[in-house]
Amino acid sequence: MSRGRPKTRLVLSDEERELLQAIEMRYNTQAALAIRARIVLGCASGLDNKVVAERNQVTPHTVAKWRARFIQYRVEGLSDTKRTGAPRSIPDAITTAIIAQKQAVPPNGVSIRRIAREANVSASSVVRIWRTTDRQTSNDGDDQPTCFQDDASSTPASLGACQQKDRPKLDVKEGKKKQCQIGDVQLDQGASGVLKVSDPFADMTFAFQMAPVGLLVTRQRVIVSCNQALSEMFGYSSHELTGKSVEYLYPSRDEFQNVGKRAMITMQQQGLYSDDRIMRKIDGSFFWCHVSGRAFSRDEPFAAAIWCFEDISKIRPVTTKLTAREREIAQFLVTGKSSKQIARDLHISHRTVEAHRVRLMRKYAVTTVGELIARLIGRG
Numbered sequence: 001m002s003r004g005r006p007k008t009r010l011v012l013s014d015e016e017r018e019l020l021q022a023i024e025m026r027y028n029t030q031a032a033l034a035i036r037a038r039i040v041l042g043c044a045s046g047l048d049n050k051v052v053a054e055r056n057q058v059t060p061h062t063v064a065k066w067r068a069r070f071i072q073y074r075v076e077g078l079s080d081t082k083r084t085g086a087p088r089s090i091p092d093a094i095t096t097a098i099i100a101q102k103q104a105v106p107p108n109g110v111s112i113r114r115i116a117r118e119a120n121v122s123a124s125s126v127v128r129i130w131r132t133t134d135r136q137t138s139n140d141g142d143d144q145p146t147c148f149q150d151d152a153s154s155t156p157a158s159l160g161a162c163q164q165k166d167r168p169k170l171d172v173k174e175g176k177k178k179q180c181q182i183g184d185v186q187l188d189q190g191a192s193g194v195l196k197v198s199d200p201f202a203d204m205t206f207a208f209q210m211a212p213v214g215l216l217v218t219r220q221r222v223i224v225s226c227n228q229a230l231s232e233m234f235g236y237s238s239h240e241l242t243g244k245s246v247e248y249l250y251p252s253r254d255e256f257q258n259v260g261k262r263a264m265i266t267m268q269q270q271g272l273y274s275d276d277r278i279m280r281k282i283d284g285s286f287f288w289c290h291v292s293g294r295a296f297s298r299d300e301p302f303a304a305a306i307w308c309f310e311d312i313s314k315i316r317p318v319t320t321k322l323t324a325r326e327r328e329i330a331q332f333l334v335t336g337k338s339s340k341q342i343a344r345d346l347h348i349s350h351r352t353v354e355a356h357r358v359r360l361m362r363k364y365a366v367t368t369v370g371e372l373i374a375r376l377i378g379r380g
Helices: 014-025 031-044 049-055 060-078 092-104 112-119 123-139 200-210 228-234 253-270 324-333 339-346 350-363 369-376
Strands: 178-182 185-189 195-197 214-219 222-226 272-280 286-295 305-311
Touching: 014 031, 014 060, 031 049, 031 060, 031 214, 031 222, 049 060, 092 112, 092 123, 112 123, 214 228, 228 305, 253 272, 253 286, 253 324, 272 324, 324 339, 324 350, 324 369, 339 350, 350 369
Parallel strands: none
Antiparallel strands: 178 185, 185 195, 214 222, 214 305, 272 286, 286 305
16 A cells, blocks of 8 residues: 555646657757656656656655646646846946956956955955856857756757757868868868867867767766767767767666666765776677766766766677676676675675676686686686
């Protein structure tokens, strides 16, 4: 018998179900909205709030919140309401004067405290106004990159997490100075023929896209942006991955959830997490990959994080077909952990670990654990 108050039944029409599935799968859907759509679909299928929460890496309270919001407002209730915030304490005239001070003085001649005294505001207010101005400036125009923008107030029909544009043709102008554009990055070519990135933010975006290792930005384990190396590593395009759960890259849901639990604990303690694991490409083939990640906040490690993926299949090939549990145990064996340590990490008995280890030794045709580890890391 279920405890607590009975939940209101959540029933979807065919149109609502199709719309929620489209929101969940659309590549340019905001990560938070995609999670809300999955929550509603899970609740509509009859799953308990705790089960839905575990599958989406959120709390049961979050599931109950969006379940109730959908029942009351339907699909439109999944988008955030606009927040008015506290009333403005600094008049527009003073704000304009502070912005003008920044634009008028030389780069190294800015005295924040002097400007704050003249405007009769705090130094932190001056810094906040300047930062707001910088963000607004970087968001203006069609040539600015949008990979790291987060519009929490967007509606389901207008969301764009990080749309990858088709690579345009080089636009070369006459004269000594030439300009061209690669993706979202504007490049200047001088008389010497050396290409220079036109602004620092574009430089950061260009470095992200051209990094020789796979890079991934996630929110609540949903892909916000990925670079070219990661797309090529897994065989997907950026369009196919953006807005999808990282589960797409795992061999199974159990491995996705188990790695998430371990990463959550470690990142809350250290802010960082890394391991060697087996991942899955678009063609279904498996490969060994070294993965490391950093959370933007230890309090909420999965709220925003950046991950680095390095293909190590050349030195550690996957030569034998393994089960999901065998892959997890193999992942820990190569780190030198004992059966008891692996059992503690996987929340199973050490005898179960030893039984799977024996099967691994049989599959790899070895007689000792040392030989098994050597085969797993590609040295046997």
